[in-house]
Amino acid sequence: MTGQRSSKMAVCVAVISKENYPLYIQTIPTEDDLKFHYTVHTSLDVVEEKINNVGKTTNDLRELYLGLLYPTEDYKVYGYVTNTKIKFVVVVESSNTALRDNEIRTMFRKLHNAYTDLVCNPFYTPGDRITSRVFEKVVNAMMLQDS
Amino acid sequence: MENKPFITCEGDQNLFSSLHGDLVQRLPLEPVEWRRSYGRPPRMVQVEANFVPFTDEMLPKEGDMSLLRQPFFHMFWTDCPDVDVYKIQTKDEITLWLQKLRIYNIQDWMIVLVANSDAKKNKLLPRTTVIDKIKSDFCSKQADRCLVIYDPLVDSPKSLESWVALVQRLKQLLLVSFNRNLGQFEDNMRAQRERRTEVDWNFCRYFLVQEELAFVFEMLKQYEDALVQYDELDALFTQFVLNIQAGDIPEWLGSFSRPCTCWDGLYLWQPVNYDKRDLIQENTATLLDLRNYLFSRQCALLFFLQRPWEVAQRTLPFVHNVIRELEILELTLPAGAVACWAFMSCLEVLQMIERCSDSSQVEAYSPYTASIWAYAREKLHELGVMCGLMPDMNPSSEQLHMVVDLLAGMGQKQERAESIPNSPDKKLREALSSKAAFQKHYLELSELAMGTYKHIGRIRSARRIGKDLAAFYMMLGDARKAESFLSDALKMYQREGWGLLATNTCKDLAFCQKELNNMQKYAESCSLLASNDLLSPADRTHFYNELLTVCAKSSGDGDSSILLHMEPMMTITDVCIDTEKRHPILGSTVHITLLMQSSLSEDMLFDKVTLVLQREPREPSVTSQSEEKPSEPGTDKTLSEPPRFHKRSVSAGCMSSLRGWNGQAASNQIPSYLNVQAECQVKSDGSLNWSGINCPSASQFLRRQDSSHSLVKGQEVVKEEGDLNLEIRNIRLKPGDNKVCFTTMVESRGLFTVRQLVLRLSSAEFASSRIWPPASYEVASQNPTITLTPLQDLLAGIPQQIQVTVCTGDHVLPQDTAIVFSTTPQLTLKAPQDRHGQVTKQDTADDESPGDVEYQTEDEGGVLMLKLPTVEAYHRLKLTVWATAEIPDLGLSGEEGDRTDVEHKVSFKSPLVKDEPETTFIFHYPFLAKNQLHTAGDSKFVHVEVVGLSTAKFDLQDPDLTISDLQDSDTTVRLTPLHQDSPMVVYRDQTVSYLWQLHPEELQGLPQLSCRFSLQYSLQGSQQKTPYNYSFTLNSFKTLYQVETSVETPTGSEKCQAGVLCPLRLLITSTSSSGDRHQTDSVPLMYEVMADNTMWAVCGKSSGVVSMPTTAMTTKEVLLEVMPLIGGYLPVPVVQLSQYQELPSPDNKELSPSNVEPFPDSVEPSLDDLGPSHPGQVYFGHGQVYSCSQAQQVHVLPANNGGNLVITFQ
16 A cells, blocks of 8 residues: 555645635545645645745745645645745655655646746636646646656 | 763872862863864864773773773873982882883873972972973873973962963863774774674664764763764664665564554653663664654753754654654554654653743744644544544443553653653543543643644644634534634635635534524525535535525524625626616616526525615716816816716625635635726816826725735625615526516616615525625706807997807706896897797707797896796707997097907896806907097198908998087087098908098187097998997197298208208297287297208207297297208108206206196107107197198208219210
8 A cells, every 4th residue: 555655746736826725736536635625725824934934034035945844644745936926735645755855846846837838828817726738737747656 | 970081090099189179170161172083173162071090990991992981081190209209109100000001002191290389499400300200201202291280289370370281281182082082983883884784783783882972972062963973873764764665674673673562752851761772772672762762862962952943843753754664664553552652752842842941942943833732632632533532422441441551551651750740641641531631631732732823823724723623612512612713714714715625614614503503604604505516416405405494494483584695695797777868867767687696506586686776966967067168277077977986895705715716815806897987187278288097996906915804804794775775576596697677767866876686585685795896877967057158259339149058957947937137237138039049959969950949038127038948858958149239439438548349247147047157258349449630730630540450341431520518609610521421341450531620710719629429330231320439539739839940952052962061940930829828928949850860960959949939920940950961852850849848956057947737748749759858848739839841851962972983075
């Protein structure tokens, strides 16, 4: 059971608007949506904290990756915020030790690229719920088995 | 145990023990810089040491790499007083001691000689003291190994100095020793670590080795370095466990796979937990033991480093990691044991942090402790569920057994725990002992976790705990507390637009409200949930039915009706107002159509639908007046008449965020269209200053999102007070789009705005929020206006047309509405013959053919009164009146001058308008008459000139001039007209002149003549003749003197020549008898030659005074000299005559006659227009002096240049 799970990359990917409402949440189908909604929503507390602290302590405003937001017994929640204050949250399982910081960063970079592509689409209004299939494909690839 | 480095002492033990205390005290006083090998940064350390007597056993055994038990330094103490004693005894002792050290290859030693400073020194023979001897014998290469300390027990400068030197030296040498020993130790340690893949390698053994290094660092107070050792060990162990997943299981790890029977939590009370350390040493430690010990050491060091927040930061990853390692190692612990361990460990850390930190660090560690509290709470919850301690459970015997088992596994440090009050161990025991105790602890923990989260601003996390608490309270049956937690959470989820979470919470809340029998709120929740598409169809139907039940039930109870939000169950998507006209007027019909969307999954039948409209009474608009002058200067004016919007908060759609994904944060809603108005500003001179568009409600939509954090907003259902309620009964609204139509007759004026829709279902009312954007219609309200406008430039003297415009506004004019005009004098208004007016609609263009109406007039004493017929509302009645302004006799009124127009005012009174508005008209004169008097010798001619001013042509007839004010009726003055008597035409810039001759013999004795000129004029083409009068007065018209000037040829030449002087002969003749004028014989007269100085040069004096006899027909002759300047026919220089009065001033050479009446200056304009140039000079009136030689010319030859022109004839 652990072996199969650990090969997944992410179990939940969320895109959250500047105003903190969800633009997109995708979880692995076997899991309970609600639980991840709660997890992601709660993580916003830490995201806000980190964003606020960035302005105060360091001058490095360009670092978009927020790192590990908070660990739970089963999951690790990572955060990333774009310059337009769109937040990306990725939840991975704690048992998945193959995922290091670098992999998570790569994941966020992909997500950011996909989001940028999405926003470039003139038919997408920023702030609307994301329904783009291209975007979904990118996200699904992150949640698929890492072969 | 104190891990101070050992220093052995050999030699005189008694001597040393007397100094021991001092030395121990002095050694750590000042930190010393520790330069380290391997390029590690130097550190300041305080050196302490444990001085022990030297024994052979102290020396390290072969292969023993222990650091802590072996001495780092060796000292030899002696107080050998002189060389002889030294040679006999001390030298041998030292030699023996050094030999022992050499065996072990120890170089860290030192010899201390305690000397008496009073001992006399043999200065003559150097190297004869004991110290010299010692140095030469033992320290030939290392002079610093030998030191003297003088009078150590005496407080003298020399003693102090030597102490300092000793301590300094000792410290340095000690550190050198440290470096050497640590270097060796580390090399050894690394070597051991490299062998970790070998079969017989044991982690526990290595652990103790590296820990020894950590102890040394700790002893040196280098906690940072000590921590690094433990962190390395931590990482090493973690990696080993992780490698198990790859199938790599080393032999030694087997010992950690033994089943745990003890799940004591962390124990942080001692810096080193020797019980656990012993277990590790004995190789019998379990994973939990090792981990607990390792983490407790890390914590201890972090507390030493004053970093309690780091302890908190490391706690949760530590606990999570251990739990994962337990999983990986597949250790079987009884159910709940891990939770017990985690719970106790968390509490231990929390208690320790609270105890070991001051208030300044609360901020630093709170972000971490909050999560720890929350985690501990989670674990307790897990245990509660497992052991059947939740309020809705009853522990089974199996669960009771489980509790006993769990308690057994955490009993191991009970004895010690006794001493600590409130220890985690005790708490857990208590919590697991009974349901009530569990409840108490669980609630306490939850509050703490929530409180800490709130304190650090993690509201979302706090709310989530609140939700769990709500569930717990629901189990307890305390729905009221649960409700408050749930509604807090719901508000936040709604505000942030998390549909799924809000729905979930709302569902819980609904149950809670049902439990509380709060039907109002329950119905509200039901309506929300029934229309929520995130819910399953079955759930939706359930709540739909619940809603119907609740609504029906509350009506059965006879309660007052419940008021609910209409949104998001039903939403108004559009409001259309259909009126017949742009502005409906009283009596017209208005249709209001609402497009509504029902989010329910089924039809719903409402008993009644009420549309609430609000009426704003409006001031009657002034559009019709300002229509006439659209550019009111300097004022902002909205060109169109848009519905006026009031700034108000948008409450719409706050609930709609429940509706799922597209529901954004409620306050972010922007209506589908914005109301934008065109605006312009006109400058005072009538030109456009600026124009643009303006969104009056912009500030509302551009308001900062995050500054409006009020949670309460939009939650309250407000039923609006309407001025007009439109109702429809029994209406069925299908899921999806619906159309609801209302129709009403307009009964009152004002701006009607659709405010709210209220749906009634049994006794429940669903009220919409204020409808946005506001849809409104205005029942126009416009007062009637009356304006007067001239149809063209007005001319005085003839009837002119003035248009009277009556705009009815929203009034219907009753029959015979009167307008009474009053005017300024000399202006008469007359109604035209036909008395027809034109009626047009007020807001249509001019091209519509006007209706024709008749009206009545009355003329009472010059006051015109119009009686208007019936005119409908919003119509414009136009009619014309004739206005005639008389041309005043300008001569009479004294308004001589250049005035060419006259101003008149017309005011009118009517029941239609409030006050008496006044309109000013300017009438231009069509022509003006001017008079002039001409003289020829004694004869006088009156010249009247009529100047046309208007482009209209006027026929002038019957000119007549009469003398009005003759002194007695006997005298007659004949006026002989010299002009033709035929009619004349005058128009702009043309003049007509009339001339009459006066006979001088009849004018005798008349000082002045008042003349009155009159004629009949008519506008060309018009038959109507109007008299025109012009009065004027002639003064001083009688000829008194004749002046004759002539230029004579100079003597000897036939003609005058330029440049040659000629005589100017001046003859002044008095023509009238003096009888009526002067008593004196003669009057002084002044003459002035007014010659054009480009032609004439007056030589000698140009002016002079002559005394003129007063008798008639006497002549005076004056001879002057002038010189023509150019050749040609030159006008004879004019001589001006004026009366001269001598001034009484003796300085003045001129004479000054007295008692002369002054003549008005204006009668005789002088040539130079400057008035008399001499004092006492008074000009004669026009006509009093006749110049006979006016316009005479004299022929002047060109100047002779003096050159000869030779013409030769052949």
